[in-house]
Amino acid sequence: EPEVTQTPSHQVTQMGQEVILRCVPISNHLYFYWYRQILGQKVEFLVSFYNNEISEKSEIFDDQFSVERPDGSNFTLKIRSTKLEDSAMYFCASSANSDTQYFGPGTRLTVL
Amino acid sequence: GQQLNQSPQSMFIQEGEDVSMNCTSSSIFNTWLWYKQDPGEGPVLLIALYKAGELTSNGRLTAQFGITRKDSFLNISASIPSDVGIYFCAGQETSYDKVIFGPGTSLSVIP
Numbered sequence: 001e002p003e004v005t006q007t008p009s010h011q012v013t014q015m016g017q018e019v020i021l022r023c024v025p026i027s028n029h030l031y032f033y034w035y036r037q038i039l040g041q042k043v044e045f046l047v048s049f050y051n052n053e054i055s056e057k058s059e060i061f062d063d064q065f066s067v068e069r070p071d072g073s074n075f076t077l078k079i080r081s082t083k084l085e086d087s088a089m090y091f092c093a094s095s096a097n098s099d100t101q102y103f104g105p106g107t108r109l110t111v112l
Numbered sequence: 113g114q115q116l117n118q119s120p121q122s123m124f125i126q127e128g129e130d131v132s133m134n135c136t137s138s139s140i141f142n143t144w145l146w147y148k149q150d151p152g153e154g155p156v157l158l159i160a161l162y163k164a165g166e167l168t169s170n171g172r173l174t175a176q177f178g179i180t181r182k183d184s185f186l187n188i189s190a191s192i193p194s195d196v197g198i199y200f201c202a203g204q205e206t207s208y209d210k211v212i213f214g215p216g217t218s219l220s221v222i223p
Contacts, residue, residue, distance in 0.1 A: 103154035
């Protein structure tokens with residue numbers, strides 16, 4: 001069964017450093033999303049992406065965040081200058097022409 | 113913004129018991145979703161509901177989309193140890209829209 005994959009599974013970085021989180025959505029999907037989950041809290045929406053542009057973004061998704069689909073298979077989330085409060089699990093999701101979003105296993109980001 | 117509330121926050125049950133958990137929303141959703149999350153994993157979709165009043169089953173799981181479009185419940189029958197995890201209700205206003213998650217119900221099953 002096709003699935004969303006994410007790399008790395010765990011990223012440790014120093015405060016102020018840039019990080020890029022990578023996702024490979026399911027191949028025939030057209031809608032892409034990033035969510036994050038701070039430890040012990042609920043999953044929160046960050047951004048949605050369709051047709052090579054951002055469809056919607058939340059208040060969390062400020063100027064430090066950016067997304068890109070550099071080729072036909074990858075979907076990336078970049079955090080330009082990480083802060084301690086960016087430490088969280090980051091989930092990528094994708095969907096085809098239905099309501100169902102399929103989530104990846106997540107990247108645990110730890111900012112020191 | 114839209115808020116989802118789930119009850120109970122946590123449950124400890126004996127293996128074989130039935131489980132019921134609820135979700136309410138401050139606003140109307142057109143799609144209700146139930147996800148399960150195991151530790152260190154991403155949310156996995158269990159059931160999706162698309163019509164008010166709809167009752168849908170997936171094995172031992174049954175969920176209903178409330179008539180008011182502001183609530184849903186999930187039942188698990190004859191619980192087993194692998195049911196342990198966090199169950200999130202979630203809603204979408206429209207197709208392809210962001211998924212808004214509730215705070216989750218943590219389920220523990222005692223063998």
